[in-house]
Amino acid sequence: KYPSGKERQRASRIPSQFSQEERVAMKEALKGAIQIPTVSFGPGEFNTTALAEFGKYVRKAFPAVFKTSFIQHEVVGEYSHLFTIQGSDPSLQPYMLLAHIDVVPASDQGWEVPPFSGLERDGFIHGRGTLDNKNSVMAILQALELLLVRKYIPRRSFLIALGHDEEVSGANGAQKISALLQARGTQIAFIVDEGGFILDNFIPNFKKPFAMVSVSEKGSINLMLQVNMTPGHSSAPPKETSIGILAAAVSRLEQTPVPNTSGNGPLKKLLQQLANEFSFPTNIVLNNLWLFWPLVSRLMERNYIMNALARTTTAITMFNAGVKENVIPSVAQATVNFRIHPAQTVQEVLELVKNIVADDRVQFHVLSAFEPLPVSPSDDQAMGYQLLRQTLQSVFPEINIVAPGTCIANTDSRHYVNLTTGIYRFNPIYLQPQDFRSIHGFNEKISVQAYENQRR
Ligand SMILES: CC/C=C\C/C=C\C/C=C\C/C=C\C/C=C\C/C=C\CCC(=O)O
Ligand SMILES: N[C@@H](Cc1ccccc1)C(=O)O
Ligand SMILES: [Zn+2]
Numbered sequence: 001k002y003p004s005g006k007e008r009q010r011a012s013r014i015p016s017q018f019s020q021e022e023r024v025a026m027k028e029a030l031k032g033a034i035q036i037p038t039v040s041f042g043p044g045e046f047n048t049t050a051l052a053e054f055g056k057y058v059r060k061a062f063p064a065v066f067k068t069s070f071i072q073h074e075v076v077g078e079y080s081h082l083f084t085i086q087g088s089d090p091s092l093q094p095y096m097l098l099a100h101i102d103v104v105p106a107s108d109q110g111w112e113v114p115p116f117s118g119l120e121r122d123g124f125i126h127g128r129g130t131l132d133n134k135n136s137v138m139a140i141l142q143a144l145e146l147l148l149v150r151k152y153i154p155r156r157s158f159l160i161a162l163g164h165d166e167e168v169s170g171a172n173g174a175q176k177i178s179a180l181l182q183a184r185g186t187q188i189a190f191i192v193d194e195g196g197f198i199l200d201n202f203i204p205n206f207k208k209p210f211a212m213v214s215v216s217e218k219g220s221i222n223l224m225l226q227v228n229m230t231p232g233h234s235s236a237p238p239k240e241t242s243i244g245i246l247a248a249a250v251s252r253l254e255q256t257p258v259p260n261t262s263g264n265g266p267l268k269k270l271l272q273q274l275a276n277e278f279s280f281p282t283n284i285v286l287n288n289l290w291l292f293w294p295l296v297s298r299l300m301e302r303n304y305i306m307n308a309l310a311r312t313t314t315a316i317t318m319f320n321a322g323v324k325e326n327v328i329p330s331v332a333q334a335t336v337n338f339r340i341h342p343a344q345t346v347q348e349v350l351e352l353v354k355n356i357v358a359d360d361r362v363q364f365h366v367l368s369a370f371e372p373l374p375v376s377p378s379d380d381q382a383m384g385y386q387l388l389r390q391t392l393q394s395v396f397p398e399i400n401i402v403a404p405g406t407c408i409a410n411t412d413s414r415h416y417v418n419l420t421t422g423i424y425r426f427n428p429i430y431l432q433p434q435d436f437r438s439i440h441g442f443n444e445k446i447s448v449q450a451y452e453n454q455r456r
């Protein structure tokens, strides 16, 4: 896949100062974490037994973290964890690392190995949570444990916040930790969370992996559409039914995407940064986006991940109507999930959607909504971004492109906007499109080597 020279180069960067025992213990610790099914099923529905077990598990796996005098550990919202690591220089503002303990559900069906087995095969550890996001939970604590064993005392204080309900909005974990820190008046220099990767092979004809640090994150609307009609006997149906009207409305939404607003977001900047890495004629096209932007954005929309980066997306996720074969139903309901591009607002999207549906018989009920997250600075003065970039390039010297981007999903970091303006969503892992599909999908896995690199 990569030139073998680079492969060797990368292998040699695995810290030689770790013993074979330590390296085995590290990967075994991750496997054990995968085996605890900390599944979030829905709002307020967690596997509390597993979450409690996970708390015990990390205490056992990382004894130094829990017995070090300058580390304070607090349990928040019963299952989330907040660590405060006191640095030697109290004049420096602390930073904060985020990760989440919970995972989305997975059944054995469709998987090569059972999703909660944590089995190692061909150099990969398999299971739900190996990329989202127990890899980070474990890598952060593991790195701290190893540093403590080596008598490390940090200069700058930092916090580690591990949420237990990220997959169902973070109301009981991240939101409570944030409230606690705000009540204490804590100021945070910057935050690092999940939501960006070293992207490998995502762009056609572009073989060079590059790091995308997400400096913003999409907003969201869950919109319920409802049509009410008079019920009756199916033997004498009316011309239109609640189901027919709603289906037509939903179909119009699917056929008419919300306009592409990426010309105003980080995506255009990213493409400009990549321009000179392409050969002729793509380099010319990307260096002249003032002229070619309509063409480029149209081409990008053909790829469903690029499309998600480029615009507010429309996903019809639920459809409910009808009670019996021979009854004309009175009510039909559908739920549509919009993920809002950072250049748009909740209000703008709702207006556009009303005009697309263009049928007064369809009622709108906003079930939940939040705006896209502010764009964190990525200029030369942005300490968090620059530190992340420098660290990344020292661990992965072969990566010479680090670019700001947008996280198309949501993360716990959105609950911390009142504590800092610098929120960076990035995990130092090589990700290919098929790996991306495994997140919330089948056969989620991480290579032992990728995990070792992340922990550094
Ligand atoms: C020109 C742009 C080029 C390439 C960009 C291509 C693809 C980017 C794809 C994915 C990276 C973006 C966001 C990561 C999305 C989801 C995973 C991370 C967190 C998910 C939160 C969660 O569900 O827990
Ligand atoms: N992180 C998940 C769950 C989530 C959805 C919406 C808000 C918060 C969290 C996602 O983006 O799909
Ligand atoms: Zn996640």
Ligand SMILES: [Zn+2]
Pocket: 104, 132, 167, 440
């Ligand atoms: Zn997730």
